Amino acid sequence: MQLPTSFTALSAALLLACTSTAAHSIDVKDRLPELEAFYLDLHQSPELSLHEQQTGEKLASKLQNLGFDVTKEVGGYGVVGLYKNGSGPTVMIRTDTDGLPIVEQTGVNYASKVTVTKDDGSKVGVMHGCGHDIHMSSFIGTAEHLMAHKDQWQGTLMMVAQPAEEIGAGAKAMLNEGLFSRFAKPDHVLALHVSASVPAGKVALKPEYTMASVDSVDIIVKGKGGHGAYPHTTIDPVVIASRLVLALQTITSRELSPLEPSVVTVGSIHGGSKHNVISNEVTLQLTLRSYNPQVRNQQIAAIKRISAGIAASAGLEQALYPEVIVHEQESIPSTYNDPTQTILVTDAIKNAIGENNVELTKPVMAGEDFGLYGRTDDNLPITLFWLGGVNPETYNAAQQSGAQLPSLHSSKFAPDYKKAIPTGVKAMTHAALKLFNTP
Secondary structure, eight states: OOOOOOHHHHHHHHHHOOOOOSSOOOOOGGGHHHHHHHHHHHHHSOOBTTOOHHHHHHHHHHHHHHTOEEEEEETTTEEEEEEEESSSOEEEEEEEOOBBSOOOOOOOTTOOOOEEEOTTSOEEEOBOTTSHHHHHHHHHHHHHHHHHTGGGOOEEEEEEEEOOTTTTOHHHHHHHTTIIIIIOOOSEEEEEEEEEEEETTOEEEOSEEEEBEEEEEEEEEEOBOEETTOGGGSBOHHHHHHHHHHHHHHIIIIISOTTSOEEEEEEEEEEOSSTTEEOSEEEEEEEEEESSHHHHHHHHHHHHHHHHHHHHHTTOOGGGSOEEEEOGGGOBOOEEEOHHHHHHHHHHHHHHHOGGGEEEOOOOSOBOGGGGGGSSTTOOOEEEEEEEEEOHHHHHHHHHHOOOOOOTTOTTOOOOHHHHHHHHHHHHHHHHHHHHTOO
16 A cells, blocks of 8 residues: 555645546436436345345346446355456446345335344344445446446446445455456446435545544453452452453553544443352453554554453463454455545546535545455555435534434435435546546
């Protein structure tokens, strides 16, 4: 990954970017009824991560009908569509396809009623609570318009429908199955993500770091259990775990530079079985967030050191020090928007939807496995932009009242698809055209 350049300089460049483009403006109105119907179908038939079989079939069928060379079941139920339109760069456009285990409570008449039975026998609702249905609809709309305007670009269009984004597994699986060797190695990689804090009709983006890395960490705290009435005969893992929860907060506040964003959150603590029993073990579950890979490594090293130190201070021998488990298979890197490419994309989107509808956003601590596509040996340039999803009137009312809008992953998140989808199609289509036509 290349080192970040000055954010101030890049911000200025974004504001001063020229507004000319070689491509003519593309009107998406003629395809909106079909795209809206496709969205409603996707919204009402969500599938959980690693189970996106029917969703993949729908996307594959759409791409095949447009003339793409389509391969299904890549990295699970992923789909790759290729179309070669003469010599030129390869532009990859990615969508994610999986839903979430959420019972929808939006109250809309097209709400998902899907439920599935998990391996343990329990039933869960399924909902596109992160806007992947908007992503897929914009993805197909973009493919349609690029294929309808092949006279405006030359090169290879690579459409990638990726499964299992919500569990950080899809991008890894597709890359491990040779996405960039079996099919094509892109010169540019693009994606969009619905925003629950930007009004529909607008787009927000920034160069450099835009989303955080994510790590899941378990700490198994050990002790020597016994009767709650005789604590002096035990080494209580509940007390050790309690000390550890507080001590871990000093990693961000005292060990890392205050200029480096960092989050260390203990999201779960479990231990013990009865009021008067001191247990032998307590388990903590953590999520780590950062942008800089060096910060991520410092977080993990500090967790291991602090855990061992507290255990030693409690009198435990080394064999009973806490076990720190980093779930590497679930880890995803930060998303770093290539500065040069992102300036070009910003310019193109301004031309497509108007300069007043494009905002310079701030980075967030949410994670996305899209960043993996740029972490190859070639450090491919990637750009992810935020697509406004909130009904403008609802957004303005919330701004005035201070009300909290439903967030992504909320059971009540209902994006304004009638405004978001055409904006997404226009923004992504023009971004791709810009990259195809930039020497």
